[in-house]
Amino acid sequence: MSDIDRDRELEARLTRAPREADPGRDLWPSLAEAIGAAPRPSAGPPSRRLVPRLPLQIAAALALFAGGVVVGQRWGDSAPHSGAGGPIERGEYPLATAAEIQRAGSEYVSALSRLDESAGAFEREQGVDAALSTLQGAAWELARLRPDDPQAGRLLYTVSEARNDGEEPTVSF
């Protein structure tokens, strides 16, 4: 066998080498523990190319708005509440409002995600219009809550501009 042939045979054996291996035990539990201690992925500071500012602002604004609606409705109910599934009493849990807002915002984002995956063009347009309308409301609420915050003012301006660029809304709140 010539040296060239031996080179070819060696390269063939090398390229046939498996590229996956079984660790033999589940490494996920220790990894989950490690990433629990690691800083959680977040969107900031965002890559402008891939994480446009507007959607982030919109999501944050909507989360605040929708969560505020939910919490407001529950707190506004004068009936007494109890049980694990009941509304959270003011002061009972200091982060309750933030948690509710985050949950409501996640539901909103999930709904938009499902719309994008499965909806037809008409349904998608209605959904987008509903989303923008809700966002505009959220932006108003943010501007009301933080009247001196220029970011809140810019957000309201941006969302209002975005909504006014479209057709007349077919769904409104």
Place this chain on the structure above:
Amino acid sequence: MGERQVRLQDPRAEFETLYREHHRRVYAIALRFARDADRAEEIVQDAFVRAWRSLPSFNGDSRLSTWIHSVAVNAALDGVRSRSRREARIDREVDLERYAAEVGRAMPEADLDLERAIAGLPDGAREIVILHYIEGYPCAEIAERLGIVEGTVKSQLHRARKLLKEALA
């Protein structure tokens, strides 16, 4: 292997799915670089912790599997180098038979004579052989990753082929 998008609504659940899809590939890289199962597990964990931390910066320009693979290679290279520095001080040798046993268990279809021969190569040549012939990296990219010139990569490959042929003769 199908590609998937990472949505950060439930990052840990999504990340576990990502881990389940890619950990065998990462373990293979780590095991060949480290030649030690325990150390390979550490490299896998390090690679995925790095991936977790830098997931928001994944810009979608490359396939997710390519990105994870790249993170794993960097973790493996860093792990091997930091270990080499420590071991140089205590003159510890790798147990090639123990390594071959782990390869036989973890990769039943592996050519054990070849794996032993690769594992017996000097560090620089071994890394380059793994990256080029097994992981498919071109010489120019290996040079960039290792901070050496492409000619050095090619000469290391030439030397490695000679050593491997001798070991397998």
